Amino acid sequence: MTLESVRYSRGSLLVLDQLLLPQECRYEAVTSVRQAWEAIRAMKVRGAPAIAIVGCLSLAVELQAGAGGPGLEALVTFVQDSLNDLVTARPTAVNMAQAAREMSEVATREAGREGATEDAVRERLICWAEHMLEKDIKDNQSIGDLGAQHLLERVAPGGGQVTVLTHCNTGSLATAGYGTALGVIRSLHALGRLKHVFCTETRPNNQGARLTAYELVYENIPATLITDSMGATAMAHKDVKAVIVGADRVVANGDTANKVGTYQLAITAKYHGIPFYVAAPVSSCDLSLKTGQEIVIEERPSQELTSLGGTRIAAPGIGVWNPSFDVTPHELITGGIITERGVFSPKELQIALTS
Numbered sequence: 001m002t003l004e005s006v007r008y009s010r011g012s013l014l015v016l017d018q019l020l021l022p023q024e025c026r027y028e029a030v031t032s033v034r035q036a037w038e039a040i041r042a043m044k045v046r047g048a049p050a051i052a053i054v055g056c057l058s059l060a061v062e063l064q065a066g067a068g069g070p071g072l073e074a075l076v077t078f079v080q081d082s083l084n085d086l087v088t089a090r091p092t093a094v095n096m097a098q099a100a101r102e103m104s105e106v107a108t109r110e111a112g113r114e115g116a117t118e119d120a121v122r123e124r125l126i127c128w129a130e131h132m133l134e135k136d137i138k139d140n141q142s143i144g145d146l147g148a149q150h151l152l153e154r155v156a157p158g159g160g161q162v163t164v165l166t167h168c169n170t171g172s173l174a175t176a177g178y179g180t181a182l183g184v185i186r187s188l189h190a191l192g193r194l195k196h197v198f199c200t201e202t203r204p205n206n207q208g209a210r211l212t213a214y215e216l217v218y219e220n221i222p223a224t225l226i227t228d229s230m231g232a233t234a235m236a237h238k239d240v241k242a243v244i245v246g247a248d249r250v251v252a253n254g255d256t257a258n259k260v261g262t263y264q265l266a267i268t269a270k271y272h273g274i275p276f277y278v279a280a281p282v283s284s285c286d287l288s289l290k291t292g293q294e295i296v297i298e299e300r301p302s303q304e305l306t307s308l309g310g311t312r313i314a315a316p317g318i319g320v321w322n323p324s325f326d327v328t329p330h331e332l333i334t335g336g337i338i339t340e341r342g343v344f345s346p347k348e349l350q351i352a353l354t355s
């Protein structure tokens with residue numbers, strides 16, 4: 001059985017409180033968009049695809065319970081207001097914003113149909129959100145398989161096993177299941193071609209140590225935890241053949257926002273001649289932005305740096321800068337961008353996704 005970030009059945013949404021892992025595996029009911037917003041903001045649920053899925057499913061749960069209306073106009077306004085609210089929970093990952101745009105279009109289109117009824121529009125919106133959940137798992141499996149194949153052809157064409165390094169959590173917990181970068185690692189393991197994974201500890205909330213390590217142990221994948229600052233020495237001494245990370249937003253020129261620390265790993269990988277891959281669904285690609293400079297980077301509360309488990313560790317009075325993400329320039333993404341539609345160089349991405 002794989003780990004589930006989300007448990008959903010019509011009218012009921014449970015999310016795994018990831019702040020409690022690995023000590024406790026507790027699911028929490030989400031019955032409203034407001035609760036979803038709070039769970040996303042607090043990082044109980046996290047990861048670009050999982051954020052969008054939980055956001056849209058929370059709206060589906062409210063719609064199933066009869067929220068919105070009466071009347072088509074009031075229903076559409078309720079849906080749009082709810083989606084606009086969800087987008088504000090965390091700004092960097094693009095998936096929630098893309099999903100909000102699409103779901104909002106569905107609401108407007110369905111409500112505008114001749115003879116449209118409130119019940120029919122409600123049903124269509126709920127089905128749309130449910131479909132997201134199914135699609136994400138399939139997309140991740142494609143990312144995993146395409147990425148593993150590409151990576152092996154590049155770094156181990158003659159056969160044999162490979163050691164890889166990954167950053168942050170991009171697994172089942174960050175998606176509807178299987179994972180993006182961690183999906184590639186799962187596929188390598190399933191093929192018998194994975195020798196070892198190095199996973200970084202990662203801020204905020206030590207997601208690598210608490211979540212990625214948990215998933216790797218759970219799946220019996222051979223893995224070692226390192227601190228973020230050990231990336232260079234791991235590449236120099238541990239026969240790392242590729243670095244694979246996820247993404248919160250990939251823009252038109254291939255620049256990629258991902259968990260802070262990604263950028264330094266990409267520089268280090270280039271220095272060592274190690275291919276650097278980004279694995280992300282098309283829903284994490286934002287072709288409306290030309291370069292990474294346009295991406296809004298979320299800044300997290302200072303307590304995430306100054307305290308550990310509720311105990312203050314930093315000198316009182318010290319200033320804090322705590323960006324949650326950084327942007328890796330496209331020229332450092334030397335392996336490619338792995339999507340469910342194929343593996344593309346940053347230069348190829350825009351044309352590949354629009355043709």
Ligand SMILES: CSC[C@H]1O[C@H](OP(=O)(O)O)[C@H](O)[C@@H]1O
Binds near residue numbers: 169181259
């Ligand atoms: C497949 S998830 C992509 C992305 O999400 C994480 O961000 P966060 O934990 O802040 O939600 C991280 O940057 C992952 O690489």
